[in-house]
Amino acid sequence: MARTLRAELIKLRRTPLVWVALVGISLPPLLNALLVADRLSKGDNLGWETALGQSVLLSNLFLAIGLYGMVAVYLFASEHTDRAWEHLMVLPVGRGYVLVAKLLILLILTAVTAAVGFGVSLLLGLLQPRLPQLPAAEAWRYARTALTTALLTSSLMPVVIWITMAVRNYIVPIGTLIGLTVVNVFLVIFNADEVIYYPWSLPSLLAVYYKGTTPTPVSWVLAAAVTVIGLVLMRVHVYRADQGGAA
Amino acid sequence: MPDDVVLETLDLCKTYGRKAAVQELSLLVRRGEIYGFLGLNGAGKTTTIRMILGLTRPTSGGVTILGRRHGARDGTVRRRIGALTEAGFYGNLTVRENLEIVRRLTGVPQKERTDETLALVGMASESGKVARALSTGMRQRLRLARALIHEPELLVLDEPANGLDPTGIREVRMLIRSLAEEKGVTVFMSSHILAEVQQVATRIGILHHGQLLEEIDREELQLRSRSYLEVEVSDTARSASLLEQQLGIHGFDVADGNLLRIFQDLDRAAEVNASLVRAGVSVSRLVVRHESLEDHFIKLTGGEASGQNVAG
Numbered sequence: 355m356a357r358t359l360r361a362e363l364i365k366l367r368r369t370p371l372v373w374v375a376l377v378g379i380s381l382p383p384l385l386n387a388l389l390v391a392d393r394l395s396k397g398d399n400l401g402w403e404t405a406l407g408q409s410v411l412l413s414n415l416f417l418a419i420g421l422y423g424m425v426a427v428y429l430f431a432s433e434h435t436d437r438a439w440e441h442l443m444v445l446p447v448g449r450g451y452v453l454v455a456k457l458l459i460l461l462i463l464t465a466v467t468a469a470v471g472f473g474v475s476l477l478l479g480l481l482q483p484r485l486p487q488l489p490a491a492e493a494w495r496y497a498r499t500a501l502t503t504a505l506l507t508s509s510l511m512p513v514v515i516w517i518t519m520a521v522r523n524y525i526v527p528i529g530t531l532i533g534l535t536v537v538n539v540f541l542v543i544f545n546a547d548e549v550i551y552y553p554w555s556l557p558s559l560l561a562v563y564y565k566g567t568t569p570t571p572v573s574w575v576l577a578a579a580v581t582v583i584g585l586v587l588m589r590v591h592v593y594r595a596d597q598g599g600a601a
Numbered sequence: 602m603p604d605d606v607v608l609e610t611l612d613l614c615k616t617y618g619r620k621a622a623v624q625e626l627s628l629l630v631r632r633g634e635i636y637g638f639l640g641l642n643g644a645g646k647t648t649t650i651r652m653i654l655g656l657t658r659p660t661s662g663g664v665t666i667l668g669r670r671h672g673a674r675d676g677t678v679r680r681r682i683g684a685l686t687e688a689g690f691y692g693n694l695t696v697r698e699n700l701e702i703v704r705r706l707t708g709v710p711q712k713e714r715t716d717e718t719l720a721l722v723g724m725a726s727e728s729g730k731v732a733r734a735l736s737t738g739m740r741q742r743l744r745l746a747r748a749l750i751h752e753p754e755l756l757v758l759d760e761p762a763n764g765l766d767p768t769g770i771r772e773v774r775m776l777i778r779s780l781a782e783e784k785g786v787t788v789f790m791s792s793h794i795l796a797e798v799q800q801v802a803t804r805i806g807i808l809h810h811g812q813l814l815e816e817i818d819r820e821e822l823q824l825r826s827r828s829y830l831e832v833e834v835s836d837t838a839r840s841a842s843l844l845e846q847q848l849g850i851h852g853f854d855v856a857d858g859n860l861l862r863i864f865q866d867l868d869r870a871a872e873v874n875a876s877l878v879r880a881g882v883s884v885s886r887l888v889v890r891h892e893s894l895e896d897h898f899i900k901l902t903g904g905e906a907s908g909q910n911v912a913g
Contacts, residue, residue, distance in 0.1 A: 361702045368693045368731075437689030441747060444654050444688075445706045446680035 358447055358455040362429075366459070371428050375463060378421045379471035382412040387478035394484045402488050405479035406472075406496040410503065411561040413471055415542055416535070418507040419554055422464050423531040426511040427518045429456050434522040449592045460508050468504035472497050503557035510553055510577060512584025519591050553577040605632045606665075607755050607787040608653065613662035615648050615811075622648040623811040625662070630789055630804075635781050637802030638791040641902065645811035646791035647687075650759045653789070654684050666755065680707065683753035685744045685761055692733030696724060699732050700746055707751035718750045723772060737764035745773065749780075756780065758790040762797050774801045795895050799826070805894070809902045817894075826893055830863040830870055833886035834877060837861060843880050848873065862890075 366372065386409040393400055433439040442452060476493065479485055514534075518527040534554045541549040542558045549555045550573045559569045608630040615623040623645040630636045640646045651657035653664050666682065669675045690699045700715050719725050722742045727735070735743065741764045748756060761777070762770045778801055780786040792798045798805055805822065807814045834840045837855050844850040844863070850873075852865035863873065867889055877884050 357705045357708065361705045364698055364702050364705075365691055365694065367698060432691070436692050437687075438691055439688070440656065440686060441684070441688035441703075442706075443656060444679060444682070444684040444686065445703065446676050446708065447706045448676065 355451055355455070358451045359458060362452075362455045362459050365432075369428070369432075371425060372463070375421060375425055375467045376470050378417060379413065379467045380474045382417055383409045383471060383475035383478055386412055386475065387482070390479075390482060390485075394482060400484075401486060402479060402492055402496070405482065405485055406475050406488075406493070407499075407561070409475040410472070410496060410500045411558065413500070414503050414507070414558045414561045415539060418504060418557060419535045419538060420531050421467070422460075422504065422508045423511055423514050423534070424528070425463050425467075426460050426508065426515050427524060427527040427531070429460055430515050430518045431522070431524050431527070434519075435524075450589070453588060453592060457512075460511065461505060464504050464508040465501060468501050469497075471504075472500040475500075499561060503560050506560070506577070507554075507557045509581050510556075510584075512581055512588055514584075516584055516587040516591060519588065551576060553580040604668075606630070607632050607634075607667060608636075608789055609665045610649070610653070611663050611665070613649065613652060613664065614660045615645075615652060615657065616660045621811050623652070623659075626808075626811070626813050627662075628806055628813060628816065630787060632787050633781055633785050635777060635788040635790065635801055635803045637798035637805040638789065638808060639795065639798050639805055639898070640791070640793060640808035642793055644793075644808045646793075646808055647759055648811075649808070650686070650757055650789075650791055653757055654682070654686070655679070656686075680751070681754045683748035683751065683756045685748045685756075685758040687759065688744070690732040690740070690743060693731065695729050695731055696735070696739075696743055697728040699743060700750060703747045704750050709751050714750060718746045721749060721776065722746045723769075738766055738769050741765055742769065742773075745776075752784075754785075754787060756786055756788045756790075758788065760792055761790055762792060762794060770797065777801055795893075795898060799894050807898060807901055814901050822894060826891075827864060828867060828889060828891040830867050830873065831856075831886070831888050831890045832861045832863065832873065832877070832884060834859050834861060835883040835885075839880065840877055840882050843876060843882070844873070847876055847880075 386405070390400060390405050390408075393404075433442065443449065475496075476488075479488070514527050514530055517530055518524075521527070537552060538555050538558060540546070541552050541555050545567060547567075549559065549567050550570050553573070553576050556569055556573050556577045559567060559573070606629055608628075610626050610628050613623055613626040614621065626645075626649060628636075638646055638649070648657060652659045653666070663670065666675075666678050669678045691702070694702075696719065697715060700718060704712075704715050716725070716728070719728050722745050724739065724742050724746060727739055730739075732740075732743065741761070745758075745761065748758065756777075758777075761773055765773060774797070777788055777790070781788055781803075790798075790802070799822065802819070804816060804818045806816045832840070837859055840861055841853070841855060844853055844861075848866075848869070850863060850866055850869075853861055853863040856862050870887060870889065874884055874887050
């Protein structure tokens with residue numbers, strides 16, 4: 355497993371993916387910092403809930419599905435656009451190991467990206483002179499939320515990965531990610547009743563700043579089901595190496 | 602399955618819908634052999650190789666590799682196989698990085714093996730180049746490097762000469778030969794280029810429309826590839842006796858109709874002609890011919906080969 359993971363890490367060299375993710379995750383904190391600075395200059399009494407919590411929510415609401423989804427899509431689609439997957443399949447490495455290694459890389463990249471996004475939010479907040487002092491416990495709470503919601507978003511991606519593997523291109527999965535994001539934004543902003551049944555809204559519902567509907571056990575069950583179904587579809591697809599090519 | 606048999610296919614079939622790509626293909630490759638798998642484009646070579654490598658599941662029949670019934674679907678067998686297919690590379694990575702991935706995944710601990718393999722395929726100076734910037738020929742060399750890095754016992758090469766310039770083709774041919782002769786590597790290579798297969802293979806299987814038409818070994822190939830004097834005469838019996846008794850020529854046969862094929866002393870064509878005429882045998886045609894594998898191949902495939910690039 356370790357050698358498969360190392361091989362997957364080598365594949366990330368010279369890809370724009372990491373930089374795109376890091377720049378992308380910094381945009382919501384920048385936007386939020388501008389909004390906070392504007393309101394502070396008008397005399398509004400704001401706390402870290404707005405400086406950090408709102409930033410985490412903005413990332414989850416508008417960016418997370420697209421960004422982490424793109425990382426997931428790239429990790430798998432690049433094997434097909436480069437036509438390297440076929441050679442991978444003749445090497446003495448388990449197909450399951452390759453899938454697990456790629457999913458681990460996705461989670462690692464997600465964690466790093468989320469940490470950088472939170473770091474940018476924190477830094478920009480600390481640069482605001484009118485914000486009160488930040489208690490360490492509160493900072494830790496926001497950091498944990500940023501990390502867990504990001505990882506949760508990535509763990510909802512196997513279905514999109516399966517679509518990527520099936521169609522072997524970027525267009526359909528990117529379209530899917532846009533669709534998932536639009537529905538999430540719509541349900542969360544309008545606080546629709548159906549939001550608890552939409553798995554890709556779960557990270558937004560968990561964002562501390564969000565004051566709308568609370569996720570129910572059904573929300574968790576549905577999210578888990580989407581993840582499991584995606585993983586099963588991926589596995590079946592990879593093992594069905596027939597009829598015109600290795601998965 | 603005897604110990605010296607490295608690869609065996611038994612009644613291997615693959616159908617796509619109603620089209621049979623490969624039909625009841627049974628072949629056997631022994632240790633140290635270079636098996637040339639020859640066929641026109643679309644004959645079923647790549648499908649067969651994909652089945653051997655476990656990339657495509659046979660409709661029926663089976664593949665046994667290195668004594669294992671499941672062939673390349675078995676991970677321990679894959680470790681002992683090197684494969685060259687049309688598969689691509691990670692375009693953003695350098696030649697060395699592409700090979701490093703394969704080294705790690707094939708479990709080769711020695712880091713120096715990457716450089717050794719690059720030198721072996723003549724790519725040492727290209728190691729820092731990004732794969733997407735490589736020429737077609739260099740890509741093919743990198744494919745070969747990927748197949749060789751873990752020093753496999755069996756090499757399965759799908760059209761290894763594709764995209765190579767004449768120097769590259771020669772180098773690859775010499776490399777394949779030295780791997781087989783010096784290291785005992787067994788090679789199964791497909792090609793649609795007759796000349797290429799003829800020069801390197803110790804045995805050739807001719808595939809046409811998914812069926813194995815014939816298998817020829819090197820000795821038979823040499824016999825088939827020789828020149829001969831074709832003489833059309835009025836009386837073959839008299840001519841045969843004259844050749845043996847008067848001219849001391851024994852290396853000939855009587856072909857269809859009134860044709861004699863003389864395989865020795867081709868420089869005595871004028872003398873043969875004069876002797877036959879003097880003996881009252883009329884000679885209507887006398888010509889030096891060379892039957893190559895190409896001629897044989899065209900005959901076997903019913904002339905279809907003449908329309909495709911099989912001559913090399």
